[in-house]
Amino acid sequence: MSDSARTGEDWSDQEIDLIVADYFAMLDMELNGEPYVKARRNAALQDLTGRSKGSIEFKHQNISAVLEVLERPWIPGYKPMRNFQRALLERVEEFLDHQDTGTTLLLPRKMEFAEHGILFVGEAPKKIERPEASNPELARLVRKFDPALRDERNRQLGKLGEECVFNSERARLTTAGRTDLAEKVKWVARDEGDGAGFDVLSFTDRGEERFLEVKTTVGSEQTPFYLSRNEKLFSEERQDAFRIFRLYDFARAPKAFEIAPPLESKLILETANYKASFR
Known part of the structure; x- marks a missing residue:
């Protein structure tokens, strides 16, 4: 299904899980100076979700905005765009719950x-x-x-x-x-x-x-x-x-x-x- 056919359609829980996991994987590589290619990772998400490149980038920017508010490092290439959907906040929270041990700081x-x-x-x-x-x-x-x-x-x-x-x-x-x-x-x-x-x-x-x-x-x-x-x-x-x-x-x-x-x-x-x- 093309992204144009899905305009206005909410992201599913599975799609949000995929993009949140992808974002934090890139962030980990970013902080540790490891190379990665945003375009390739975006293309992989397009194949998995049927979403467009722009739609995926915008969702990545939404995640940056959440991390910015939480005063955590975010990926410079995805400038924060404040669109705090409840479902996205919940998935980021779940990820941080799993990741944090009380002192984890990325x-x-x-x-x-x-x-x-x-x-x-x-x-x-x-x-x-x-x-x-x-x-x-x-x-x-x-x-x-x-x-x-x-x-x-x-x-x-x-x-x-x-x-x-x-x-x-x-x-x-x-x-x-x-x-x-x-x-x-x-x-x-x-x-x-x-x-x-x-x-x-x-x-x-x-x-x-x-x-x-x-x-x-x-x-x-x-x-x-x-x-x-x-x-x-x-x-x-x-x-x-x-x-x-x-x-x-x-x-x-x-x-x-x-x-x-x-x-x-x-x-x-x-x-x-x-x-x-x-x-």
């Missing part, structure tokens, strides 16, 4: 960062209107696959981000001619534990201390993150030197921005947990 199996690479640090983003605000089913998915909690629980992601910032700070100071300071940069969270209120001790070119609390995500610059009470208190104690160093798009091409205290000037801080004790 990180590449091999992540290598140049030891002497310097991260580009841009401006902190401004708040944007989120699509899930007007879509209850999408909002439920965001709560279920909480991007901030996902990042917080993934120790591998946290360590990789801290290592990236540690190396970047050393490289920045070395490039500035301050090898004396580069040698003093410390990865505090690794060497002394997580209780200091920051992860990396670095310096400005003039030798002033920089206390960097590294927050890393595979999502976009808009991905929320968790901040501990200890980190918040330390940010107030050392407003002159404390910085949140936010790394994002970490699975593909890490980018960064910094946030200086007072944190409330840039962030909405909401109580996420309560400590309970007896009266």
Whole structure:
């Protein structure tokens, strides 16, 4: 049956299963630098579903849009197109349920960062209107696959981000001619534990201390993150030197921005947990 004869016909569960599985297979190859040919995979889906090339591409873009909202990596060649059909949301949810183990982040199996690479640090983003605000089913998915909690629980992601910032700070100071300071940069969270209120001790070119609390995500610059009470208190104690160093798009091409205290000037801080004790 030709696609023209199926115009307006809903995709079947089997067809959606096929295209979701195909998308995530391509995404896995994309993140790991493995070659694949979109046209060939599209042609195979045409044979299996009877859908046109354009129809299949549009559905792939719909999947990208779901992953974008969930702050997960998506395939750059399929720019997100927001058309959140319930059936597609359900299939993506089922796939993620099967795939996720609580800390799975679709990180590449091999992540290598140049030891002497310097991260580009841009401006902190401004708040944007989120699509899930007007879509209850999408909002439920965001709560279920909480991007901030996902990042917080993934120790591998946290360590990789801290290592990236540690190396970047050393490289920045070395490039500035301050090898004396580069040698003093410390990865505090690794060497002394997580209780200091920051992860990396670095310096400005003039030798002033920089206390960097590294927050890393595979999502976009808009991905929320968790901040501990200890980190918040330390940010107030050392407003002159404390910085949140936010790394994002970490699975593909890490980018960064910094946030200086007072944190409330840039962030909405909401109580996420309560400590309970007896009266």
